[in-house]
Amino acid sequence: MAYKCPTCGKVWPDTLDLARHIFGTGDQAHKDWVNSKGYNFIELLLIQTMEPGNKGYKTLADLLEKEAEKVD
Amino acid sequence: MAKFNVINTPIHNVDGIAKVTGRAEYTFDVSLPQMLYGKILRSPHPHAKIIIIDTTRAKALTGVKAVVTGQDTLGVKQGIWRRYKELCDEEILAKEKVRYIGEPVAAVAAVDEDTAEEAMDLIEVEYEPLPAVFEPLEAIKEGAPLLHENAERNINVTRHIEWGDVDEAFKQADYVREDWFRCSSQAHVCMETHCAVSSFSPDGKLTVWTSTQSHYYIKVLLSDVLGLKENDIRVISRYTGGGFGSKFELDSAQFCSAVLSMKLCKPVKIVLTREEEFMATKRRTPMFYYLRSGVKKDGTFLAKECRVFTEGGAYTAMGATALYLTGFFQSFPYVWPSYRYDGYRVYTSTPPTSAMRGFGAPQATFCAEMQIELIAKELGIDRIEIRRKNAMYAGYEVPGQATIQSCGLVECLDRVEEWIKDRGKMPPYSGIGIAAYGFMSGGIFNWFDTPYAFSSAVIQVNIDGKVDLFIGSQDMGQGSNTTMSMICAEELGVRVEDIRLHMGDTDKCPVDLGAWGSRETLMQGNAVKMAAADAKRQILEYAAAKMSPNIVYDMDIKDRWIHLIARPERGLSYFDAVKEAIRGKDGQPIVARGHYTPHRKGMISPAYSFGVQAVEAAVDPETGKVRLKNCVTAHDCGQVINPLGVQGQLEGAIAMAAGYGFTEDLPMDDGKILNPNLVDYKILRTTEMPETTVMEVETYEPEGPFGAKEAGEGLTNPTAGALGNAVFQATGVSIKDLPITSEKVLSAIRAKKTKK
Amino acid sequence: MEKFLLRITVNDEYHELYIKPKKLLVEVLRDELGLTGTKRGCNTGACHACTIFLNGKTVKSCSVLAMQADGAEVRTVEGLAEGAELSPIQRSFLDHGAYQCGFCTSGMLLSATALLAENPTPTVEEIKEGLHGNLCRCTGYNSIIRAVKAVAEGKYKGGGNGEI
Numbered sequence: 001m002a003y004k005c006p007t008c009g010k011v012w013p014d015t016l017d018l019a020r021h022i023f024g025t026g027d028q029a030h031k032d033w034v035n036s037k038g039y040n041f042i043e044l045l046l047i048q049t050m051e052p053g054n055k056g057y058k059t060l061a062d063l064l065e066k067e068a069e070k071v072d
Numbered sequence: 073m074a075k076f077n078v079i080n081t082p083i084h085n086v087d088g089i090a091k092v093t094g095r096a097e098y099t100f101d102v103s104l105p106q107m108l109y110g111k112i113l114r115s116p117h118p119h120a121k122i123i124i125i126d127t128t129r130a131k132a133l134t135g136v137k138a139v140v141t142g143q144d145t146l147g148v149k150q151g152i153w154r155r156y157k158e159l160c161d162e163e164i165l166a167k168e169k170v171r172y173i174g175e176p177v178a179a180v181a182a183v184d185e186d187t188a189e190e191a192m193d194l195i196e197v198e199y200e201p202l203p204a205v206f207e208p209l210e211a212i213k214e215g216a217p218l219l220h221e222n223a224e225r226n227i228n229v230t231r232h233i234e235w236g237d238v239d240e241a242f243k244q245a246d247y248v249r250e251d252w253f254r255c256s257s258q259a260h261v262c263m264e265t266h267c268a269v270s271s272f273s274p275d276g277k278l279t280v281w282t283s284t285q286s287h288y289y290i291k292v293l294l295s296d297v298l299g300l301k302e303n304d305i306r307v308i309s310r311y312t313g314g315g316f317g318s319k320f321e322l323d324s325a326q327f328c329s330a331v332l333s334m335k336l337c338k339p340v341k342i343v344l345t346r347e348e349e350f351m352a353t354k355r356r357t358p359m360f361y362y363l364r365s366g367v368k369k370d371g372t373f374l375a376k377e378c379r380v381f382t383e384g385g386a387y388t389a390m391g392a393t394a395l396y397l398t399g400f401f402q403s404f405p406y407v408w409p410s411y412r413y414d415g416y417r418v419y420t421s422t423p424p425t426s427a428m429r430g431f432g433a434p435q436a437t438f439c440a441e442m443q444i445e446l447i448a449k450e451l452g453i454d455r456i457e458i459r460r461k462n463a464m465y466a467g468y469e470v471p472g473q474a475t476i477q478s479c480g481l482v483e484c485l486d487r488v489e490e491w492i493k494d495r496g497k498m499p500p501y502s503g504i505g506i507a508a509y510g511f512m513s514g515g516i517f518n519w520f521d522t523p524y525a526f527s528s529a530v531i532q533v534n535i536d537g538k539v540d541l542f543i544g545s546q547d548m549g550q551g552s553n554t555t556m557s558m559i560c561a562e563e564l565g566v567r568v569e570d571i572r573l574h575m576g577d578t579d580k581c582p583v584d585l586g587a588w589g590s591r592e593t594l595m596q597g598n599a600v601k602m603a604a605a606d607a608k609r610q611i612l613e614y615a616a617a618k619m620s621p622n623i624v625y626d627m628d629i630k631d632r633w634i635h636l637i638a639r640p641e642r643g644l645s646y647f648d649a650v651k652e653a654i655r656g657k658d659g660q661p662i663v664a665r666g667h668y669t670p671h672r673k674g675m676i677s678p679a680y681s682f683g684v685q686a687v688e689a690a691v692d693p694e695t696g697k698v699r700l701k702n703c704v705t706a707h708d709c710g711q712v713i714n715p716l717g718v719q720g721q722l723e724g725a726i727a728m729a730a731g732y733g734f735t736e737d738l739p740m741d742d743g744k745i746l747n748p749n750l751v752d753y754k755i756l757r758t759t760e761m762p763e764t765t766v767m768e769v770e771t772y773e774p775e776g777p778f779g780a781k782e783a784g785e786g787l788t789n790p791t792a793g794a795l796g797n798a799v800f801q802a803t804g805v806s807i808k809d810l811p812i813t814s815e816k817v818l819s820a821i822r823a824k825k826t827k828k
Numbered sequence: 829m830e831k832f833l834l835r836i837t838v839n840d841e842y843h844e845l846y847i848k849p850k851k852l853l854v855e856v857l858r859d860e861l862g863l864t865g866t867k868r869g870c871n872t873g874a875c876h877a878c879t880i881f882l883n884g885k886t887v888k889s890c891s892v893l894a895m896q897a898d899g900a901e902v903r904t905v906e907g908l909a910e911g912a913e914l915s916p917i918q919r920s921f922l923d924h925g926a927y928q929c930g931f932c933t934s935g936m937l938l939s940a941t942a943l944l945a946e947n948p949t950p951t952v953e954e955i956k957e958g959l960h961g962n963l964c965r966c967t968g969y970n971s972i973i974r975a976v977k978a979v980a981e982g983k984y985k986g987g988g989n990g991e992i
Contacts, residue, residue, distance in 0.1 A: 020232055024230075024231075024232060026229075026230060042225050045227065046212065049381070054412065084923070084925075085922075087930065088921075088927070090930075091930030092905075092922060092927065093906065093908070093909055094865020094904065100864075100868075100931075101858075262929070263965055264867070265869075312929065313867075313930070314931060314966060315929075346869065346870040550928065551928065717925065719925070720966070720968075721928075723967060723970045723971060724966045724967050724968040725968070726968050727965075728965070728968075749872055750874035755965060757960055757961075758962075758972075758973065759956045759960050761968055761969045764968065764970050
């Protein structure tokens, strides 16, 4: 099972990879999607640095598990 | 028998005569008929709106021929990451807003420098100062002044590198430690400051002489900002007086002189003063580093977590690359089964930070090696042994990032270990510190968005056997002219004196991306080798026809002698064969081409150099002053091409990197650099330079020409860390905040005594 | 502004020039006489790239007004060789690769020539002291020190312009 990026449609093997793609691309479209789901893109990025344990990425990955389209 | 005729022999640098007799003409020396002199007016504010610029009085001064501002330009925001428009954020001549002290706002062309200076005082600029922010950790706070509208919280770029499961791995570790480091900025201090002479003619063509590391980049960037076709611009840079990373982006001397010359159709020369060089050119990226490492009690590395904030300064420049490379080289040169890096580049109202020799790797190596030393101490493991245990090796794959094909790291460790043993016991307050490193030999990236091969070469063999070699690479002192001549001569089978080199002119030379990221030896070298091999093949066609040997024999050329490899006494002179080959080609000289672009070589580089450095230092416990005594480096650059060149690069790298370690700093007060001169900014002088010893560890790198890899940039990686570790060995204090000044050492020694 | 007559012998050639009084010697050498071998790396006399001989002694030509050299004998890097015959220190620099970008090289050669003229057999420490004022960003100095030491050890005899 793989996950499709809700903004650009690129497919990734797991939610952490997809989260990495979204943070890494960081363009307005991807940012807007994250912000539309009740999160703040920049805050998540900063949490990644300020708090231990991959928290920013994990939070986004959990969101993607719920919201991203799953493909085979 | 020697493996090579030319490679790895101590020949004179091909530019030697020109340089020792004062004949070498640098941009600094260029003088043209009717040439005018330009000066640049720069912002005194770190962050301000430009309300109005009144140039009337300046224009009226006798001898002033033109005054330009951002309003006289196309207002194109340019940047070296051309493929990513949101990272092209710098106009050079600011139109609406200035974002650092020293940002250009106007430029003057006049009959002489004194008049241009006087005119600058007559330009009236009304600014509306805005609140500024100077530290990255302040700039990301909510409500901090915003430098660029599209960069929320002033975050310019972010990078993330990850493999393995770091959090799980930390659970398995017997010992975990975290450390915070601060890596300072550094100025390039090229002996020739940034300069350009631009000359625009009524036929719409622009010629620019400039001190640069990449004439191709400057040509294309000028085309972007001036609206001229790329090939209506000619950039000339036969000799460049130092670069070190400061001269491959478009700079204010180039841009302003071009704008002025296009207005006047006269040549305009702009030479930055040493003060402008310090205050308003780009510099090494300062970094705030957090490292957390987990290891087993036997010293096996398990997990490393790294978080970095870099002080970006006002514009992106090459800062995005430094951000990535620091995170990548943080894991070098060891096998870390799990690793995670998060890097953030933050805009601040300071001069932009960009590329400087090492490109984020000296910062990474300083932090990594200082921490490993502390880990070794805590676990009671020998510091060479812990490094050897975890060292990279040939064939290792950095997960998802790179394949290490050649690696002499373990042998480097062995050689340094031997040297340390021979040194014996150190007197009190003396110590030997070590640091290991790895570095790239040219990058695979194309953020510049070039459609061309990354390096190309053209060869023409003439009737007298003289070989014209056309290359695009730039010699800025690192010796690429000599290296390419040697590679050509070795492959073709002639001598270096048979090569006539053509470089430094975009009208006459093929494209090469320039001298940065340690790419010339591997990339331009491969292109040259390919061209020389083709020229040789063409000559051998005629030689084979003439000699008509049994088909089982193959032929080669060595030292101007074409021969059967199996029976070298049977052959003919290269010179004779060339004459006949040209006759056979209907009187056409032999022409050959070569090129190189890395394809599918991982995320960073086709090849990596490695090394281990030991620095012996003595610390004066009364003053904290550090004195360097010895510096020994065991070094793997694959096959050495130019041995005098490698030694020179090593010694120069040590001087620069030691300066980074303990004498050089750019202290600022509200965005203003406080020491913009060569007295207060202290680079190493003769008396501070230690004895240096190079130990070559030979490996063979399949990606490189004759097995060669880079030598010269990677060598700047270890010295700050080795120096810091020497101070640690000598005094027990670990200074994690560069530069390691005598004040910091003394403070730390005293604090340690008080604790006791 | 009134110009003054400057009479100066540079590399054994006599010149008469009319120049503004505030012109520096380095500017006259480079801009009026076209001898661009002497370089400038700063405006504060800190780097010594502009070192030349003035009446047999090394000076920073950026710190001397040209009129102070009226009637004087000057030697620059262009005057170290005699035709195709390089001076001992130039030959030693070539053999030792004692230069990289080359921008500081002229000043280095002049300072080294002066050092050896005053002290023909300096120790490594004395060489370091003698060249202490000349800044170089490329070489790390050690190749330059080796080159000077080799001349001091008599490995390069004669040739070029022995007379300073």
